[in-house]
Amino acid sequence: MGAVWLAHDRLLDRDVAIKQVLTTEGLDEAEANEIRERILHEGRVAAKLSHDHAIAVYDVVLEAGEPWLVMEHLPSRNVARALALVERLPEIEVAQIGAQVADALATAHAVGIVHRDIKPGNILVADRGDIVGMAKLSDFGISRGAGDLTDEPDGVITGTPAYLPPEVARGMKPTEASDVFSFGATLYTMLEGQPPFGLDEDTDETVRRAAMAQIIPPERSGVLTQTLLHMMEPAPQRRPTMAEARDEILTAAFGPGTGPQIIGIPLRTEDGTIPAWAARNSAAGLRSPHSAPLPRPYRAPAGATAGTPPRRFNAQPAQASNAPLAIAVGLLIGLIIIIAVIVAMI
Missing domain, CATH: 1.10.510.10 (Transferase(Phosphotransferase) domain 1)
Incomplete structure (x- = not known):
């Protein structure tokens, strides 16, 4: 439909991208009008949308009867x-x-x-x-x-x-x-x-x-x-x-x-x-300006069905940190039992 040029908006002091209709010279009037209308239509439709993840359309300019679409420039x-x-x-x-x-x-x-x-x-x-x-x-x-x-x-x-x-x-x-x-x-x-x-x-x-x-x-x-x-x-x-x-x-x-x-x-x-x-x-490879860590991806456990809700799992069982205390208690109980048996024999 056209060529896209990098231009500078001197009034607002910003770079913009401008879509130029390739010349309509040599086309009959109906075809030329159809191409012009496409550019104007693109501007009208895109101008309804304002979103961080969509290229913004700023203006449509008519120069010598031809429309130029003025858009956000994104290198x-x-x-x-x-x-x-x-x-x-x-x-x-x-x-x-x-x-x-x-x-x-x-x-x-x-x-x-x-x-x-x-x-x-x-x-x-x-x-x-x-x-x-x-x-x-x-x-x-x-x-x-x-x-x-x-x-x-x-x-x-x-x-x-x-x-x-x-x-x-x-x-x-x-x-x-x-x-x-x-x-x-x-x-x-x-x-x-x-x-x-x-x-x-x-x-x-x-x-x-x-x-x-x-x-x-x-x-x-x-x-x-x-x-x-x-x-x-x-x-x-x-x-x-x-x-x-x-x-x-x-x-x-x-x-x-x-x-x-x-x-x-x-x-x-x-x-x-x-x-x-x-x-x-x-x-490439530098820290992103928004370098907060990404949320940890979910991974379904082995054997989970497609409908199983995602869950996070810790690498170690939650009770692992209490293992030393459990061992000490077990040894103490064993010692008490041995002493009780010896006293009974006496």
Whole structure:
């Protein structure tokens, strides 16, 4: 749709990103107007959302009849590029990205916005500066707001094939439940190193697998496995809401009530450092500006069923510290018995 430029707002003295529509010269008036309207639509939709984990849209400027979208500038790399570097991301880091972006999407859904194109390339992670490690959702270019009119004909598929929900792959209109599936597929890709329908250069084959809900069973998703499968239920009505998905991610990885320790805070490893893939040059491995330790992940005990509530276990039995006293008492009782036997014999 256009090129994105780094610019400086001289009035407010801040860097911004500006999306420029590539020239509409040579297009007929109807096509040119459609492209201009897309940019204006993206601005209108994204401006309804204000969230720490979503790229902010500041303004739409008309210059010589062409719209320029003025947005928050986040020096970053997207998750798709990160996966090209490291193949898979650690479970604990995916859980943080998942909870944070799910919170932004839950807010978007609450104001009637359906993103419709959630994928690793649309999740940015700041790679320098004071907020290095901060994850943000971007690109609302094909989003729809509540009450939006659309001239898309029935049967047109909207989105990226590798992350399509079954109902969208079959030609239905995307809904909030569709976003939940696409986000689950995105988290799956971060953990497994490939999308849930596999890697295939044949787009039609990918769409066919999506329509049939032919998900490759996850093998590396650990404590997030059940949450991902819930988010990627073939039937939309069986999926959680985005807010419920956020809470399931937090509970599975960190325990209930841990949202304030994860949301609104840059990513960090379990020991509080900046993930190497998320930072440029010397920032990698340094202590995060928000280096409070992460909540200890839950691990179910051996033999626990999927429905067993998570519990923490101490490394040693609670009564271990009283062992010396118990031994001393036992010796004393034994000595008393011996003395009693000797006295009886006399």
